Amino acid sequence: MIASDFMDFGQELHPSGKNISTYLDLFPSLKEVKIICPRLFSEQTVHEVLTDYRPLRRLCIISHENSKIDYTPFPKHGTLELLFLELNGLSVDDGCNRLLNETLSNLFSPKYILRKIEHGKYPSIKHLNAFFEIRPELQWLVVVFNEYGKVMLCHADKHSRTGVEIIKDPTFHLGNLIHTYPELYDIFWNEFQKLSKCSLY
Numbered sequence: 001m002i003a004s005d006f007m008d009f010g011q012e013l014h015p016s017g018k019n020i021s022t023y024l025d026l027f028p029s030l031k032e033v034k035i036i037c038p039r040l041f042s043e044q045t046v047h048e049v050l051t052d053y054r055p056l057r058r059l060c061i062i063s064h065e066n067s068k069i070d071y072t073p074f075p076k077h078g079t080l081e082l083l084f085l086e087l088n089g090l091s092v093d094d095g096c097n098r099l100l101n102e103t104l105s106n107l108f109s110p111k112y113i114l115r116k117i118e119h120g121k122y123p124s125i126k127h128l129n130a131f132f133e134i135r136p137e138l139q140w141l142v143v144v145f146n147e148y149g150k151v152m153l154c155h156a157d158k159h160s161r162t163g164v165e166i167i168k169d170p171t172f173h174l175g176n177l178i179h180t181y182p183e184l185y186d187i188f189w190n191e192f193q194k195l196s197k198c199s200l201y
Helices: 045-052 097-103 124-133 173-180 184-198
Strands: 032-038 058-064 080-089 112-119 142-144 150-155 167-171
Touching: 032 045, 032 112, 045 058, 080 184, 097 112, 097 124, 124 142, 142 184, 150 184
Parallel strands: 032 058, 058 080, 080 112, 112 142
Antiparallel strands: 142 150, 150 167
């Protein structure tokens, strides 16, 4: 984990989000990276990590002070399986659709994607179906809204002919989600539990 120096994360590393390669170059075979820092999105840190670390399997980004973002597409990456993207402070009405159609447009390998923003509209059914259709590996897409406390879960079962299952829940209650979707505990829910123990929340 790499965390910014304005939070207390015990013994974690405390560099700036800028020039992240300086730190990550020490571990050329990294398969999992977790970064917690303000304005990471505007600094294109995610783009830098995806470009420089090709063996990466899991990427968790928790970024703060995101009043606005650049929707520049992430670079192509052939091995990424999990993307956990939390953009606190981001409030955009059409942001969910733009994140799908623009920012994530080059990523086809992930099996699991979670995006958490401050508030906005649900992505449209049309955009969701199109997003899943060209990503045969994608199994789960979860969208969480901080302000409204709501969540949307989209699941594609490659053995089913019913298409993408979309569940909208007006209340994001972690305990209920762990009980209802235990298969996602090691993928998504445990990250929320870990973060809740830090001064971040």
